[in-house]
Amino acid sequence: MTDLVLREDNDGIALLTLNRPDKLNSLTVGMFRELRSHVSDIAKDDEIKCVVLRGAGKCFSAGHDLADIAEGEAVPSRGWHSETLRMMEKLSKPVIAAVHGHCYTGALEVALAADFIIAADNARFGDTHAKWALTPIWGMSQRLPRRVGIATAKRLMFTADMIGADEAVRIGLAEYVVPLDSFDTEIEALATKITTNSSFSHAANKHLLEATDGNPLDAGLQWEVLENEGVGPDMQERIMAFTGKKNSG
Known part of the structure:
Protein backbone atom coordinates (compact mmCIF):
# COMPACT_ATOMS: atom_id res chain seq x y z
CA MET A 1 0.00 0.00 0.00
CA ASN A 197 21.75 27.51 13.64
CA SER A 198 20.82 26.59 17.20
CA SER A 199 17.88 24.23 17.68
CA PHE A 200 17.63 25.59 21.23
CA SER A 201 17.17 29.12 19.87
CA HIS A 202 14.66 27.98 17.26
CA ALA A 203 12.49 26.30 19.89
CA ALA A 204 12.79 29.22 22.32
CA ASN A 205 12.04 31.79 19.63
CA LYS A 206 8.99 29.90 18.35
CA HIS A 207 7.61 29.72 21.88
CA LEU A 208 8.36 33.39 22.53
CA LEU A 209 6.75 34.58 19.30
CA GLU A 210 3.60 32.53 19.79
CA ALA A 211 3.21 33.37 23.48
CA THR A 212 3.33 37.12 22.81
CA ASP A 213 1.57 37.33 19.42
CA GLY A 214 -0.99 40.12 19.58
CA ASN A 215 0.08 41.35 23.01
CA PRO A 216 0.67 45.05 23.69
CA LEU A 217 4.35 45.91 23.20
CA ASP A 218 5.08 46.50 26.90
CA ALA A 219 3.49 43.16 27.86
CA GLY A 220 5.54 41.40 25.19
CA LEU A 221 8.74 43.06 26.34
CA GLN A 222 8.03 42.06 29.93
CA TRP A 223 7.37 38.47 28.85
CA GLU A 224 10.64 38.41 26.89
CA VAL A 225 12.58 39.44 29.99
CA LEU A 226 10.76 37.37 32.61
CA GLU A 227 10.19 34.21 30.55
CA ASN A 228 13.50 34.21 28.70
CA GLU A 229 14.85 30.69 28.33
CA GLY A 230 18.44 31.77 28.62
CA VAL A 231 21.29 30.27 26.62
CA GLY A 232 21.58 26.94 24.88
CA PRO A 233 23.87 24.10 25.93
CA ASP A 234 26.11 24.66 22.89
CA MET A 235 26.50 28.43 23.27
CA GLN A 236 30.13 28.30 24.41
CA GLU A 237 31.04 25.81 21.71
CA ARG A 238 29.49 27.99 19.01
CA ILE A 239 31.17 31.17 20.23
CA MET A 240 34.55 29.44 20.55
CA ALA A 241 34.22 28.05 17.04
CA PHE A 242 33.50 31.53 15.71
CA THR A 243 36.22 33.38 17.65
CA GLY A 244 38.72 30.64 16.88
CA LYS A 245 38.08 30.94 13.16
CA LYS A 246 38.20 34.72 13.41
CA ASN A 247 41.49 34.73 15.29
CA SER A 248 43.07 32.17 12.98
CA GLY A 249 42.10 34.27 9.94
Whole structure:
Protein backbone atom coordinates (compact mmCIF):
# COMPACT_ATOMS: atom_id res chain seq x y z
CA MET A 1 0.00 0.00 0.00
CA THR A 2 1.38 3.42 -0.98
CA ASP A 3 2.16 5.86 1.81
CA LEU A 4 -0.07 8.92 1.63
CA VAL A 5 2.58 11.08 3.33
CA LEU A 6 6.21 10.21 2.73
CA ARG A 7 8.97 11.02 5.18
CA GLU A 8 12.59 11.33 4.12
CA ASP A 9 15.32 12.42 6.56
CA ASN A 10 18.58 13.95 5.41
CA ASP A 11 21.17 15.79 7.54
CA GLY A 12 18.68 16.93 10.16
CA ILE A 13 15.93 17.84 7.69
CA ALA A 14 12.66 15.89 7.61
CA LEU A 15 10.98 16.16 4.22
CA LEU A 16 7.26 15.34 4.42
CA THR A 17 5.61 14.87 1.03
CA LEU A 18 1.85 14.74 0.45
CA ASN A 19 1.64 11.73 -1.83
CA ARG A 20 -1.54 11.44 -3.89
CA PRO A 21 -0.18 12.92 -7.12
CA ASP A 22 -2.84 11.23 -9.26
CA LYS A 23 -5.48 13.13 -7.21
CA LEU A 24 -3.45 16.38 -7.03
CA ASN A 25 -2.70 15.47 -3.40
CA SER A 26 -6.29 16.20 -2.37
CA LEU A 27 -6.56 15.79 1.38
CA THR A 28 -8.30 12.84 3.02
CA VAL A 29 -8.66 11.54 6.55
CA GLY A 30 -6.11 8.85 5.70
CA MET A 31 -3.59 11.46 4.60
CA PHE A 32 -4.13 13.50 7.76
CA ARG A 33 -3.73 10.36 9.87
CA GLU A 34 -0.30 9.73 8.35
CA LEU A 35 0.68 13.40 8.63
CA ARG A 36 -0.30 13.35 12.30
CA SER A 37 1.78 10.23 12.91
CA HIS A 38 4.85 11.78 11.27
CA VAL A 39 4.43 15.02 13.23
CA SER A 40 4.15 13.09 16.47
CA ASP A 41 7.32 11.13 15.68
CA ILE A 42 9.26 14.23 14.62
CA ALA A 43 8.32 16.00 17.85
CA LYS A 44 10.28 13.32 19.74
CA ASP A 45 13.19 13.09 17.30
CA ASP A 46 16.11 15.23 18.45
CA GLU A 47 17.99 14.51 15.23
CA ILE A 48 15.50 16.55 13.21
CA LYS A 49 16.27 20.28 13.13
CA CYS A 50 13.91 21.48 10.38
CA VAL A 51 10.80 20.20 8.60
CA VAL A 52 9.82 20.81 4.98
CA LEU A 53 6.27 20.06 3.82
CA ARG A 54 5.76 19.57 0.08
CA GLY A 55 3.47 17.95 -2.45
CA ALA A 56 4.32 15.19 -4.94
CA GLY A 57 3.82 15.63 -8.65
CA LYS A 58 2.24 18.72 -10.18
CA CYS A 59 1.28 20.64 -7.04
CA PHE A 60 1.32 21.07 -3.27
CA SER A 61 -2.36 20.13 -2.97
CA ALA A 62 -5.64 21.01 -4.65
CA GLY A 63 -7.31 21.02 -1.23
CA HIS A 64 -9.79 18.96 0.76
CA ASP A 65 -11.06 15.96 -1.21
CA LEU A 66 -14.62 16.98 -2.12
CA ALA A 67 -15.62 13.35 -2.71
CA ASP A 68 -14.71 12.56 0.89
CA ILE A 69 -16.76 15.53 2.08
CA ALA A 70 -19.78 14.49 0.02
CA GLU A 71 -19.64 10.89 1.23
CA GLY A 72 -19.24 11.91 4.87
CA GLU A 73 -15.83 11.50 6.42
CA ALA A 74 -15.10 9.15 9.29
CA VAL A 75 -13.30 11.74 11.40
CA PRO A 76 -11.91 10.37 14.69
CA SER A 77 -13.23 13.35 16.67
CA ARG A 78 -14.63 16.84 16.22
CA GLY A 79 -11.80 19.24 15.46
CA TRP A 80 -9.38 16.39 14.71
CA HIS A 81 -8.05 17.97 11.49
CA SER A 82 -7.51 21.30 13.22
CA GLU A 83 -5.83 19.58 16.15
CA THR A 84 -3.46 17.79 13.75
CA LEU A 85 -2.41 21.07 12.15
CA ARG A 86 -1.97 22.64 15.57
CA MET A 87 0.38 19.78 16.49
CA MET A 88 2.47 20.60 13.43
CA GLU A 89 2.37 24.33 14.19
CA LYS A 90 3.58 23.73 17.75
CA LEU A 91 6.60 21.66 16.75
CA SER A 92 9.73 23.10 18.35
CA LYS A 93 11.49 22.82 14.98
CA PRO A 94 10.99 25.32 12.12
CA VAL A 95 8.46 24.11 9.55
CA ILE A 96 8.58 25.34 5.94
CA ALA A 97 5.67 24.89 3.53
CA ALA A 98 7.22 24.65 0.06
CA VAL A 99 4.35 25.34 -2.34
CA HIS A 100 4.30 24.74 -6.06
CA GLY A 101 1.21 24.61 -8.24
CA HIS A 102 -2.21 24.45 -6.59
CA CYS A 103 -2.68 25.37 -2.92
CA TYR A 104 -6.39 25.82 -2.39
CA THR A 105 -8.67 25.98 0.64
CA GLY A 106 -7.83 22.99 2.88
CA ALA A 107 -4.35 22.89 1.38
CA LEU A 108 -3.88 26.56 2.21
CA GLU A 109 -4.99 25.82 5.78
CA VAL A 110 -2.28 23.16 5.94
CA ALA A 111 0.37 25.51 4.53
CA LEU A 112 -0.62 28.27 6.95
CA ALA A 113 0.13 25.95 9.87
CA ALA A 114 3.79 25.99 8.82
CA ASP A 115 6.04 28.75 10.13
CA PHE A 116 6.20 30.30 6.68
CA ILE A 117 5.54 29.59 3.01
CA ILE A 118 8.02 29.66 0.13
CA ALA A 119 6.34 29.75 -3.28
CA ALA A 120 7.47 28.44 -6.64
CA ASP A 121 6.68 30.86 -9.46
CA ASN A 122 3.80 28.63 -10.62
CA ALA A 123 2.10 28.54 -7.20
CA ARG A 124 -1.57 29.47 -7.00
CA PHE A 125 -3.38 30.17 -3.73
CA GLY A 126 -7.05 30.55 -2.90
CA ASP A 127 -9.83 29.94 -0.38
CA THR A 128 -12.91 28.44 -2.04
CA HIS A 129 -15.00 27.63 1.05
CA ALA A 130 -17.64 30.14 -0.05
CA LYS A 131 -17.79 28.64 -3.53
CA TRP A 132 -19.03 25.35 -2.07
CA ALA A 133 -21.17 26.76 0.77
CA LEU A 134 -18.62 25.59 3.34
CA THR A 135 -17.05 27.30 6.34
CA PRO A 136 -13.48 26.74 7.53
CA ILE A 137 -12.82 24.31 10.34
CA TRP A 138 -9.08 23.69 9.93
CA GLY A 139 -7.92 27.18 10.92
CA MET A 140 -8.41 29.47 7.91
CA SER A 141 -10.40 32.08 9.83
CA GLN A 142 -7.65 32.36 12.44
CA ARG A 143 -4.37 31.96 10.57
CA LEU A 144 -5.12 33.77 7.31
CA PRO A 145 -5.93 37.19 8.89
CA ARG A 146 -2.92 36.85 11.17
CA ARG A 147 -0.77 36.40 8.07
CA VAL A 148 -2.28 38.95 5.66
CA GLY A 149 -4.55 41.21 7.74
CA ILE A 150 -8.28 40.93 8.26
CA ALA A 151 -9.39 43.02 5.25
CA THR A 152 -7.27 41.02 2.80
CA ALA A 153 -8.43 37.77 4.42
CA LYS A 154 -12.04 38.86 3.95
CA ARG A 155 -11.40 39.73 0.30
CA LEU A 156 -9.86 36.32 -0.41
CA MET A 157 -12.56 34.45 1.52
CA PHE A 158 -15.51 36.40 0.08
CA THR A 159 -14.38 36.34 -3.57
CA ALA A 160 -12.81 32.84 -3.66
CA ASP A 161 -10.28 34.41 -6.04
CA MET A 162 -7.11 32.59 -6.98
CA ILE A 163 -3.88 34.55 -6.65
CA GLY A 164 -0.41 33.89 -8.03
CA ALA A 165 2.91 33.68 -6.27
CA ASP A 166 3.85 37.34 -6.72
CA GLU A 167 0.55 38.52 -5.24
CA ALA A 168 0.96 36.05 -2.37
CA VAL A 169 4.29 37.67 -1.53
CA ARG A 170 2.88 41.20 -1.90
CA ILE A 171 0.16 40.55 0.71
CA GLY A 172 2.48 38.66 3.07
CA LEU A 173 1.05 35.19 2.53
CA ALA A 174 4.32 33.82 1.14
CA GLU A 175 7.85 34.98 1.93
CA TYR A 176 9.39 34.97 -1.53
CA VAL A 177 9.12 33.41 -4.99
CA VAL A 178 11.55 30.94 -6.53
CA PRO A 179 11.67 29.82 -10.18
CA LEU A 180 10.25 26.32 -10.44
CA ASP A 181 13.37 24.92 -12.09
CA SER A 182 15.48 25.88 -9.05
CA PHE A 183 12.80 25.32 -6.38
CA ASP A 184 14.21 22.05 -5.02
CA THR A 185 17.70 23.52 -4.71
CA GLU A 186 16.48 26.66 -2.96
CA ILE A 187 14.32 24.79 -0.45
CA GLU A 188 17.18 22.44 0.42
CA ALA A 189 19.59 25.37 0.84
CA LEU A 190 17.13 27.25 3.05
CA ALA A 191 16.44 24.24 5.27
CA THR A 192 20.18 23.54 5.54
CA LYS A 193 20.85 27.14 6.58
CA ILE A 194 18.24 26.78 9.34
CA THR A 195 19.76 23.53 10.62
CA THR A 196 23.18 25.15 11.03
CA ASN A 197 21.75 27.51 13.64
CA SER A 198 20.82 26.59 17.20
CA SER A 199 17.88 24.23 17.68
CA PHE A 200 17.63 25.59 21.23
CA SER A 201 17.17 29.12 19.87
CA HIS A 202 14.66 27.98 17.26
CA ALA A 203 12.49 26.30 19.89
CA ALA A 204 12.79 29.22 22.32
CA ASN A 205 12.04 31.79 19.63
CA LYS A 206 8.99 29.90 18.35
CA HIS A 207 7.61 29.72 21.88
CA LEU A 208 8.36 33.39 22.53
CA LEU A 209 6.75 34.58 19.30
CA GLU A 210 3.60 32.53 19.79
CA ALA A 211 3.21 33.37 23.48
CA THR A 212 3.33 37.12 22.81
CA ASP A 213 1.57 37.33 19.42
CA GLY A 214 -0.99 40.12 19.58
CA ASN A 215 0.08 41.35 23.01
CA PRO A 216 0.67 45.05 23.69
CA LEU A 217 4.35 45.91 23.20
CA ASP A 218 5.08 46.50 26.90
CA ALA A 219 3.49 43.16 27.86
CA GLY A 220 5.54 41.40 25.19
CA LEU A 221 8.74 43.06 26.34
CA GLN A 222 8.03 42.06 29.93
CA TRP A 223 7.37 38.47 28.85
CA GLU A 224 10.64 38.41 26.89
CA VAL A 225 12.58 39.44 29.99
CA LEU A 226 10.76 37.37 32.61
CA GLU A 227 10.19 34.21 30.55
CA ASN A 228 13.50 34.21 28.70
CA GLU A 229 14.85 30.69 28.33
CA GLY A 230 18.44 31.77 28.62
CA VAL A 231 21.29 30.27 26.62
CA GLY A 232 21.58 26.94 24.88
CA PRO A 233 23.87 24.10 25.93
CA ASP A 234 26.11 24.66 22.89
CA MET A 235 26.50 28.43 23.27
CA GLN A 236 30.13 28.30 24.41
CA GLU A 237 31.04 25.81 21.71
CA ARG A 238 29.49 27.99 19.01
CA ILE A 239 31.17 31.17 20.23
CA MET A 240 34.55 29.44 20.55
CA ALA A 241 34.22 28.05 17.04
CA PHE A 242 33.50 31.53 15.71
CA THR A 243 36.22 33.38 17.65
CA GLY A 244 38.72 30.64 16.88
CA LYS A 245 38.08 30.94 13.16
CA LYS A 246 38.20 34.72 13.41
CA ASN A 247 41.49 34.73 15.29
CA SER A 248 43.07 32.17 12.98
CA GLY A 249 42.10 34.27 9.94
